[in-house]
Amino acid sequence: MSDQHRGLRADVEALIVTLRSYVKQETVGPLQGLGRYVLFGLAGSLCFAVAAIFLTLAAIRSLQELTTTFEGRWSFVPHLAGIVVALIFFALALLAIKRDGRRRRDAR
Template sequence: MAKGRGESEDDRSPVEGATEVWHLVRDYAKQETVEPLKGLVSYLKWGLIGSLLLAIGITELVVALLRAVQSEGASVFDGRWSFVPYIITLVVATVVLLLAKRAITSGRSET
């Protein structure tokens, strides 16, 4: 609390001092925890939405690749070779996954 005219720090009661300390601690805690958490929630919200959309898009592309290999190689991959389009799709998806992992981890510093 602010000092009035003719009032010194010694004139305040212990209750007023404790109340002032409580308000200072509460305001500091809000400033240092609540405000950064609001920013973190926004960051996580958009990150999760982006991750979900990216996962859906990649899944669609992998299925499209599988269907393209099956339809374009219909005469080649008949009978005993019908599993090959799945192997091709798995290999391509694995390579893309490894490239993404490499791109993510290459930006980190070693310290």
């Protein structure tokens, strides 16, 4: 009777070891992949944001320095142009997000 008890105990221990390794395999691996995905997404978002800021500032500075048209009462126009450039970048970002959402929905 004790041999059967040890055999059952060994089977239960083997089951627990197998279950633990399966759970680690199915959770740790995908979480590492998700971490890389999030890291690259954040890095890309940061690069896009910095580029948008610099290009907006470049548009404002170029209109202020290279043209004499926007002086005096028209000095606000370069700033409006900067807002337009920023809105264009915002719209491009929203389009990219929507397109990615559609692509994922279609893949299902």
